[in-house]
């Protein structure tokens with residue numbers, strides 16, 4: 001069986017002398033690994049395609065016998081340049097992809113996740129100034145939202161009142177944000193205070209695109225509240241913490 005589809009290259013590795021394995025994400029199949037036999041030697045066949053962050057149209061043969069995927073042709077659609085030459089941008093892109101791979105979405109979220117990854121890379125490539133250091137945190141919050149946490153950031157999860165002013169809290173174990181009137185009605189557990197600046201960041205994570213994240217310049221206090229809350233939510237609900245360049249099971 002052979003098919004043709006566009007996919008994002010997430011990672012490339014070498015095996016044996018001249019062969020490569022490629023970690024791909026496609027809007028149809030989601031995350032999968034394919035082999036590019038001769039991929040490290042016959043660069044011409046995959047001309048400039050086998051690098052992380054590339055957007056490529058691949059021809060893929062699926063072996064019925066062992067069930068593995070094998071790349072037979074590639075056409076480069078789009079490759080970031082700025083992203084690869086600036087360590088700050090590159091670091092953020094790697095961080096987002098590592099998180100994405102650690103908590104992949106199920107089949108029903110694949111097309112949306114694909115669009116998000118493309119938008120994430122485009123924002124880091126095209127933002128004129130250095131992208132906001134909060135960018136990876138906003139990405140993680142969006143992923144948490146796509147995984148069904150943080151059902152709403154604009155309204156109190158208990159009474160439905162708009163969350164506008166100060167005094168809201170995030171109940172970490174419940175993954176809910178509530179207004180000042182409802183905060184005392186919660187059972188115990190970790191309650192993270194969120195001022196209006198941090199609430200605006202949660203709203204941006206859920207409702208705005210990565211281009212907006214790259215340009216955001218919040219107050220330091222709001223950035224701290226937001227970062228701490230996202231870290232706690234990710235640790236509690238997804239069991240992950242960022243340590244020494246990778247996500248580890250917390």
Ligand SMILES: [Zn+2]
Pocket residue numbers: 156157158159160161178179180181182
């Ligand atoms: Zn309320």
